[in-house]
Amino acid sequence: MPDQRTAPTLPKAPTGIEGFDDLTFGGLPAGRPSLICGAAGCGKTLFATTFLVNGATRFGEPGVFMSFEERAEDLAANVASLGFDLDGLVAAGKLAIDHVRVERSEIEETGEYDLEGLFIRLGFAVDSIGAKRVVLDTIETLFAGFTDPALLRAELRRLFGWIKDRGLTAIITGERGEGQLTRQGLEEYVSDCVILLDNRVDDQITTRRLRVVKYRGSAHGTNEYPFLIDHAGISVLPVTSAELDYVGPTGLISTGIAGLDAMLAPGGFYRGSSILVSGASGTGKSMLAASMVEAACRRGERSLIFAFEESGPQIIRNAASIGLDLEAQVKSGLLRFEAARPSLYGLETHLARMHRDLDQFRPDLIVIDPISALRGPASELQGALLRMIDLIKTRGITAIFTTLRSDGSLISDDDLGVSSLMDAWIKLQNMEANGERTRTLYVIKARGMSHSNQIREFLMSSGGIRLIDAYIGTAGVLTGTARVVQEARERAEAQQRLYENERRLRDVVRRRAALDRQLAEIRASLDAAEDEEARLRADDESRVAADEVERRELIARRRAAE
Amino acid sequence: MSEATSEDPAPETDPDRDPGHYHLRLYVAGQTAKSLAAMANLKRFCEEHLAGRYDIEVIDLMKNPQLAAGDQILAIPTLVRRLPSPLKRIIGDLSNTEKVLVGLDIRQRADEP
Helix, strand or coil, X not given: CCCCCCCCCCCXXXXXXXXXXXXXXXXXXXXXXXXXXXXXXXXHHHHHXXXXXXXXXXXXXXXXXXXXXXXXXXXXXXXXXXXXXXXXXXXXXXXXXXXXXXXXXXXXXXXXXXXXXXXXXXXXXXXXXCCCEEEEECCCHHHHHCCCHHHHHHHHHHHHHXXXXXXXXXXXXXXXXXXXXXXXXXXXXXXXXXXXXEEEEEXXXXXXXXXXXXXXXXXXXXXXXXXXXXXXXXXXXXXXXXXXXXXXXXXXXXXXXXXXXXXXXXXCEECCCEEEEECCCCCCHHHHHHHHHXXXXXXXXXXXXXXXXXXXXXXXXXXXXXXXXXXXXXXXXXXXXXECCHHHCCHHHHHHHHHHHHHHHCCCEEXXXXXXXXXXXXXHHHHHHHHHXXXXXXXXXXXXXEEXXXXXXXXXXXXXXXXXXXXXXXXEEEEEECCEEEEEEEEEEECCCCECCCCEEEEXXXXXXXXXXXXXXXXXXXXXXXXXXXXXXXXXXXXXXXXXXXXXXXXXXXXXXXXXXXXXXXXXXXXXXXXXXXXXXXXXXXXXXXXXXXXXHHHHHHHHHC | CCCCCCCCCHHHHCHHHCXXXXXXXXXXXXXXXXXXXXXXXXXXXXXXXXXCCEEEEEEECCCCHHHCCCCCCCCECEXXXXXXXXXXXXXXXXXXXXXXXXXXXXXXXXXXX
16 A cells, blocks of 8 residues: 555544554544454454544544444443443433344344344434444344345445445444454455454463554554553554654763762763663662662652562662662652563563553653563564664653673573663673672763773662772782772782881981991091191291291301301 | 334233234334335235234334334344244245244144144
8 A cells, every 4th residue: 555644635533542543644534434353352342442432532523332242231341440431421422322132043034124224223323412433343243143145245335335425434343254354254345444453372472463454545554563451441552663763862860879970971871871781680780770760769750660570569678778768759659660570461562561651651761670581582572672672762761671681682592682772781790709799880881971991899788889999900800808808908018118118218318327427537537637738838838937047147147257 | 004003002011911912013114115015914914814813013213213222123124023922023024924924933823723
């Protein structure tokens, strides 16, 4: 069928069923009959009832429910748990229910007849409340009540024509048949829109799926879409979003653990990122997640925890032991737990429930604990996970996935990794040495930010989670007691070095003092020598002077003698 | 045409009057060929087999559509045997007399004496 998304010529009647109207770009074809087929118990009647009730309550279109199987009382009782008040709608003139009982044993055929009575009944019901919508559930029952299939087919053709002429939006339900969509081949008559519901069991797990087989004159999603039936009614999930146009997450969120924030250059993770926390059991994954949740709640953000292995109260109790008060956050409405055993539903159903919960609760942060609990064939698992991440990303939700696989893969004998889908990866590891176990933490990756590539020791106490720098030195990486011992040893060595230095310094000082002393002695000797020299020189001079005087006296005496 | 008794529900109020009394109701939709045939056929064999112990109520659903649901009418024409119980439905133009008589348990009665 060609894509005609751009030509919104075909008027549509919204069903109000979450997801379905998106899938069909508006709902069922207005003023035409649509066929909903599927095996017993796959939700045909509920789909049809929801269509009518939503029409009556939300879209101002009253409806007629012509039931060929269930009595009006049963019908009302069946959907009462979904909050549908059929009796109230009937009393308000927004809904008419006509139970058509076809009992072969009570009917004797004696010649020519037609089904004008059916037309009259339907017409009367439609006119009495001004109905715009009609459900015929399941009209094939007629084939059990009447012997002439040729006549029935002709009458059905006439009926569907009549529905179109009256401009009624109709749902005709049909039981799945061998080799064709319905037992009686109703799809031949209802050619505008055919929807197939399916309830498949794989590995003892049921998954409901919906497919738009055809939709004349309209684009529609062609895949099989999982759908849910639970206390909230039907929701269909067009989860295979093809777009990668995420809103670029802006801003940072603190992890609530100062040491971890410090390992990330900007001081936290980007809002809207997917964070994988891997580690064996007992490494503190859940508590790390709980810390981040608690931090988010304290900022006034909403958090949703999908717990697959623990119940909500159990997580609350465990978190209390490290000083996190999650209970208060649950009471304040900022935190919600969705705990379910992974084996309870199939992957698709888990995904579908998640989708619904995300849209209802609108959390800022979600935790999936642990993602490795989801089981299924590898190909499906990978696909489901991709869609899950899509689901989360398109909503700009920050997500924490925990996994028991330390290598970040889903299955041990398979290298199928989820880590590549994640924006950040925190690895928790137990290090065993010297008879003790120490929790450690690495940030393996954090897209778009620089981060510490060093190991941290990860301590959980009643005061919360604390990260301590591990010993990294010449003796290797040491944690726990070994780190403490090594640090003590280093302190002692440093002390030793300090003493040694001081001793050497003292030696030098002493030597210098000795030299100084020697220097002083030499200087004293020198002074003495200088003194002596001066004295000797003075003696010499006085002797020369005396000699001169003596000579002059001699000369004078000689002249006198002459 | 033969709607003479349709606005007279009195006969069915006293079922004890005669345990063999037949209270029949024929549903039609307008004056179609099938309806007319059914009425004629009904008249004929009632006179033949149930003379004096029957009454016929003809209901035209075109005029009274609200009456269709009460007797679970789908096919037109439908003959409903209200009395004697149990309730029986015979559809078609009643052209197969044999089947009509079996359906109304008349043949059996006729053979009894």
